[in-house]
Amino acid sequence: MRWLSSLTHKKASDIISDFIVYIMCVLIFIIIAYPLYFVVIASVSNADLVALGEVTMYPKGFSWFAYQKIFEDERVWIGYRNTIFYTVVGTLFNLFLTLPAAYALSRKEFRPRHGLMFYFIFTMFFSGGLIPTYILMKKLGLENTPWVFIVPFSVNIYNLIVTRVYFETSIPQELYEAATLDGCSHLRFFLKIALPLSKPVIAVIALYYIVGHWNDFFTGLIYIRDKNLVPLQLVLRDILIANLVFKEGVGLGGAAGGYAQRYADSIKYALIIVASLPVLVLYPFLQKYFKKGIMFGALKG
Amino acid sequence: MKKESHFHGIFDKILNSIKKDYLLWLMVLPAVIEVFIFHYIPIYGVQLAFREYDFSTGGFGGKWVGLKYFIQFFNSYQFKNILWNTFFISITNIIIGFPIPIILAILINQLRNQRTKEFLQTIVYMPHFISTPVMVGLLIVLLAPNTGIISKFLDALFGIGNLNLLGEPRAFVPLYVLSDVWQHAGWNSIVYLAVLSNVDLELYEACKVDGGGRWHTIRYIELPTLVPTMLILLVLNLGSILGVGFEKIYLMQNPLNIRVSEVISTYVYKMGLLSAQFSYATAIGLFNTVINFTFLSIGNRISKKFTGWSLW
Numbered sequence A: 001m002r003w004l005s006s007l008t009h010k011k012a013s014d015i016i017s018d019f020i021v022y023i024m025c026v027l028i029f030i031i032i033a034y035p036l037y038f039v040v041i042a043s044v045s046n047a048d049l050v051a052l053g054e055v056t057m058y059p060k061g062f063s064w065f066a067y068q069k070i071f072e073d074e075r076v077w078i079g080y081r082n083t084i085f086y087t088v089v090g091t092l093f094n095l096f097l098t099l100p101a102a103y104a105l106s107r108k109e110f111r112p113r114h115g116l117m118f119y120f121i122f123t124m125f126f127s128g129g130l131i132p133t134y135i136l137m138k139k140l141g142l143e144n145t146p147w148v149f150i151v152p153f154s155v156n157i158y159n160l161i162v163t164r165v166y167f168e169t170s171i172p173q174e175l176y177e178a179a180t181l182d183g184c185s186h187l188r189f190f191l192k193i194a195l196p197l198s199k200p201v202i203a204v205i206a207l208y209y210i211v212g213h214w215n216d217f218f219t220g221l222i223y224i225r226d227k228n229l230v231p232l233q234l235v236l237r238d239i240l241i242a243n244l245v246f247k248e249g250v251g252l253g254g255a256a257g258g259y260a261q262r263y264a265d266s267i268k269y270a271l272i273i274v275a276s277l278p279v280l281v282l283y284p285f286l287q288k289y290f291k292k293g294i295m296f297g298a299l300k301g
Numbered sequence B: 001m002k003k004e005s006h007f008h009g010i011f012d013k014i015l016n017s018i019k020k021d022y023l024l025w026l027m028v029l030p031a032v033i034e035v036f037i038f039h040y041i042p043i044y045g046v047q048l049a050f051r052e053y054d055f056s057t058g059g060f061g062g063k064w065v066g067l068k069y070f071i072q073f074f075n076s077y078q079f080k081n082i083l084w085n086t087f088f089i090s091i092t093n094i095i096i097g098f099p100i101p102i103i104l105a106i107l108i109n110q111l112r113n114q115r116t117k118e119f120l121q122t123i124v125y126m127p128h129f130i131s132t133p134v135m136v137g138l139l140i141v142l143l144a145p146n147t148g149i150i151s152k153f154l155d156a157l158f159g160i161g162n163l164n165l166l167g168e169p170r171a172f173v174p175l176y177v178l179s180d181v182w183q184h185a186g187w188n189s190i191v192y193l194a195v196l197s198n199v200d201l202e203l204y205e206a207c208k209v210d211g212g213g214r215w216h217t218i219r220y221i222e223l224p225t226l227v228p229t230m231l232i233l234l235v236l237n238l239g240s241i242l243g244v245g246f247e248k249i250y251l252m253q254n255p256l257n258i259r260v261s262e263v264i265s266t267y268v269y270k271m272g273l274l275s276a277q278f279s280y281a282t283a284i285g286l287f288n289t290v291i292n293f294t295f296l297s298i299g300n301r302i303s304k305k306f307t308g309w310s311l312w
Helices: A002-008 A012-043 A047-052 A065-072 A074-106 A113-125 A130-139 A157-170 A173-181 A186-194 A196-214 A218-223 A232-241 A254-291 A296-300 B002-020 B022-050 B068-075 B079-097 B099-110 B114-129 B132-142 B149-158 B169-196 B201-209 B214-238 B246-252 B264-274 B278-307
Strands: none
Touching (some): A012 B099, A012 B132, A012 B149, A012 B214, A074 A232, A113 B278, A130 B264, A157 A196, A186 A196, A186 B022, A196 A254, A218 A232, A254 B114, A254 B132, B002 B022, B022 B068, B022 B278, B068 B278, B079 B099, B079 B214, B079 B264, B099 B114, B099 B214, B132 B149, B201 B214, B264 B278
């Protein structure tokens, strides 16, 4: 209806403002998308041309060199393998803890739910901080084990609230009443009815957990010493930031050093893509759920 | 006596509730235990800030030393500098980073073509999913002197030559804040877009009938609708005023910019884990939490007074 009325009496000022809106949107599009696009074209271009600034709009001197180097680098493989494991097992564990808890907290007849909510929310504002947490992990024997990525902090309170609000608002009370008449318990109702009806919210919080695990740099930095356990993000830090691109190091000797650095940069571009692609391709599929105001629920809750 | 019976009351209540809703309790219990172990035990461990760390037992205990480590921090020559850096980065980040998602949401909301709108949204959300090491890695390659594309662009515009922006102390905060905006402004606009999508269409109609142009619609319908959400998010932002993200700062640090880039969280990491001064680092962490909480309370008060909305 809104577009209809705008067609019927379109004023000059509206046309101008339309124009301004479009210009600004195009500008935003370029600012956000261009750096990402540039990384893509730079990763498949000749390193010398990239360094000279010849590559701006499309790839030049096409080559898979950087990708080849990455696939030869066992550090990347180890990081990839570990991160996939931490992400898959970790996310399953996250959901296993979050979903039933959110369901229980969403039941109006569950009297202690307000007290329990306070118990959870309190931790969003107060924490023991780095050192007490570190000491605890050491005492629990989690330091330098894969479990430190999976077991600790596996209930994200924000996700818990989002899911609880979704259960509260999207599953009709009558449905539960009808089910209990048939002798359905909470556990059965949760598994057979509530979960299948909650696919959107499960998809969204699963995505948050997946991205959280995939991008987790902190845990590896603090708790992992063993080279075979390092997550991808630590490998990325070594290569992208500490510039340890080639295992032997980028020879810093004069012209040869500069030469090697160009290839190093080329590898960096490619690595950024290899490391980010899995999450970047995942999320557009879930985008339709974001709009439904699923996240907004948390603010109300 | 009275207190005891009160406790009995709560205890009985919980027992009764467990009997009545044991299945629901069973469902929430794993999460309760998880949070107890990994959140509440470290909170209990905060007492380490007032105690000497005992390397032989390695727990939270040790000799009671009171405020020794807090005083050590306040007297440390780095105290002022670190506190200032933390405040400055975080305030700049709020001042620049807070309004942009609102503007972005209003702008995207003006687009009438649904396809264009969704496409733009997909693009602006995307950087949010990039990890911090990748984000900082991006800055490093794109800002590399002579070879980085942004360096080249800035050189063409302002003639910065082969200036190493990442090593330039004056550039640290702008780079930190602007890259944060680039990465998260789109994502942060989602919540505002969700609110805007709930605006009653009749309101728009009414505004049209009254001869209100687009600016009028924004000023008198869309902005006022967003105010409650803005306040909530502002209060929550205030609650993390000293909680500048560790990862990005840490990864952006180098010997050239350390004077402006050392913040509380990176200092805690270095003192605590790299030089094993456990009690000292715990004290600094606690100081940080207390300040954050104070700001959150102030923000909450203000919000309660002026809008009636509050966190608690």
